[in-house]
Amino acid sequence: MARTNNNENFPQYLRVMTHIQDKIRDGEWTYGKKLPSQRALAEEFNVNRTTIVHALEELKASGILESKPGSGTYVSNQNWSDISNQVIDWDTISQYSFHAGSPRTIRKINDLETDATMIQLGKGELHSSLFPTKTFRESIANVSESFHLSGYDDGKGDFHLREVLSFRLQEQGIHYSSSSILIVSGALQALQLISMGLLQQGTYVYLEQPSYIYSLQVFRSLGMHLKGIPYVSGELDVRYLENQIRANKKPSMLYLNPTFQNPTTKTMSWKNKQEVLTLANAYQLPIIEDDIYRDIWLDREAEPSLASMDDGDHVLRIGSFSKTVAPSLRIGWIAGPEDVIQKLGDLRMQTDYGSSALPQIAMHDFLVSGKYDEHLSFLRKQVLKRRDFMVQLVSLHLGDWVEWEVPEGGMFLWLTFSSDVNVKKLFTEAIRRGVLINPGYIYSPYNNQNVRLSYVSSSFQKIEAGIIILREIIKAMERSNYRSCFS
Structure with missing residues (x-):
């Protein structure tokens, strides 16, 4: 616990200095830790930025902090070991960890996305005005009496939620039963499970250029190669993709976000999807169809999904309620061949024993009651x-x-x-x-x-x-x- 002096007569800049030194002394902030922005610190202490600048400059002068031009202020190694109870340099230990950290720009964006002043x-x-707060609370109330604390499930997720998802997928022409659906904590976990459970180091993951996946480390941290496929005249260049598959001669998978793609918002045409599926059939190319934006169609209903057009079980389809209901629900799913889902479900049990039960059964009520539609x-x-x-x-x-x-x-x-x-x-x-x-x-x-x-x-x-x-x-x-x- 920090020992910051909150005495009103204590100079404000000293209060900030003491807080930072306590963080370092207690081992919360180690060498190489980047400090919050001046704006965030000023907001936390309810002082102006001049006060923050004064405190930081004093700590820099004493060698406790250091500035990196264009990057920010960091805990220095000059005097860190003198005032910290921590003797382990965690920054050095984690430098070569299996999972790479996000690039600096991504980290900056992630930090600022929770800044209410931005x-x-x-x-x-x-935006909060678009959340179905009132109606989802009704669903929580509806299931609260039937919710009982119990043991872990089989890792695949609530059976009734998977049943209703299966029904909705069949309405879209995707004929997967509940046993071919795995509930996950959002689309990102789906990609993590696929990368750990189905792919091997050296796999080429082909994807649209540009793509949201380039902002993540989910595939690259496990030793896979990302290879962008361009669009030509508004269509994914399938011929270029085929040439890459032939040239690389290594295991490969195709990742597509074909409906309102992130970030370009492009939607693949029916003809282009058919070309992709023909190629997948010829080369036994597995496809991840990330379809999390499908329900947010505006001018006209979304085009048929790749999974609905696939006759050869090439497609693993990812869906999520994070974009249409609320990110904090952490409910998404993977639909695919039953043996693949069984393997991913087993891996899920090895990682976290499945998603929280209450959001799942509340989401089931939200769906079957018609509130979601x-x-x-x-x-x-x-x-x-x-x-x-x-x-x-x-x-x-x-x-x-x-x-x-x-x-x-x-x-x-x-x-x-x-x-x-x-x-x-x-x-x-x-x-x-x-x-x-x-x-x-x-x-x-x-x-x-x-x-x-x-x-x-x-x-x-x-x-x-x-x-x-x-x-x-x-x-x-x-x-x-x-x-x-x-x-």
Whole structure:
């Protein structure tokens, strides 16, 4: 427990210094730990940033902290061992861990996504006004008396929830029984289980270019290679994919997010999906179909899924309620051949013995009562308003610098900026101005001129304020570039 002095007469900057030193002394903050931002510290202590700067400078002068230009403030190794009870350098120990840490930009985004002072124009999470809070509480109340604390299940998840998911999948033309469905804690855990349980080191994971997967370490940490497949004239280049499979001659798997893809919001055509399935059949290529945005169609119902078109059991289909109900539910699923699901279920038992029971049985009630479909109807109308609102704002305020396509569903607007806009600088300056966006280069191994904006994660007022700030930043960059030409 920290021993910070809260005496009102204690100078504020000393209070901050004492808090930081206590964190280090108690072993909570070790060498190499990055400190929270000045903004976050000022908010925590209810002081202005000048006070925080004073405290940090004092600690830097004494060698307890150090600055890394463009990165932030860190616990220094100079005096760390003198004031810490901890003698183990955990940073060095974890440096070569099996699972790599996220790149610096991703870590920064993850940290700022929980900062209530930021305008959230990047994250893929529904604004609180879009959560079905009242109706889901009714489902929790409905099942509360029937919920009993008991032992672990078989790892596959609640049987009744799997039954209703099976029924809904069959309505979409995907004929999997409950025994071919595994409940997981969101789509990311599904990918982790697949990578650990089905793939081997050296496997080539082919994926759309760009792709959300490039922002994760889920495959690369287990020794797999990511290989992007480009789009040509709006279609995934299946011929390029085939050439890569022939050339690499190693185990391979195809990851696709074919409906309202993250981050581009593209949807693969029926013809393009048929070409992919023909290729999969010829090369016995397994496919992961990440279909978590399917229910957020706006202009027209989503195209048939790959799994519904697959006659050869090539497709493992991933779904989730994180994007349509709430991320905190942590309920997703994998549907596929029964023996594959059995293997992944066994692996799930080795990791965490399955998902929490109460959210699952509440979700079952939410589905069978019709509340989920009622919520989807409400959600689509609200998200449509937000999409149109953001498109209008982008056209009005950013239209001179960007190109985009209006998405037919999903959560995002994928902008392509003209070459005279420095996207990295735009990202950094936007954070400084209190706006968080997702730069396109986190979704690709190559730099690009793209930015992913979310029209679901902030209020209408904050969306407008954020877009206006982006315009101001770009105009300021233009003025700076103009002046530099004559300096």
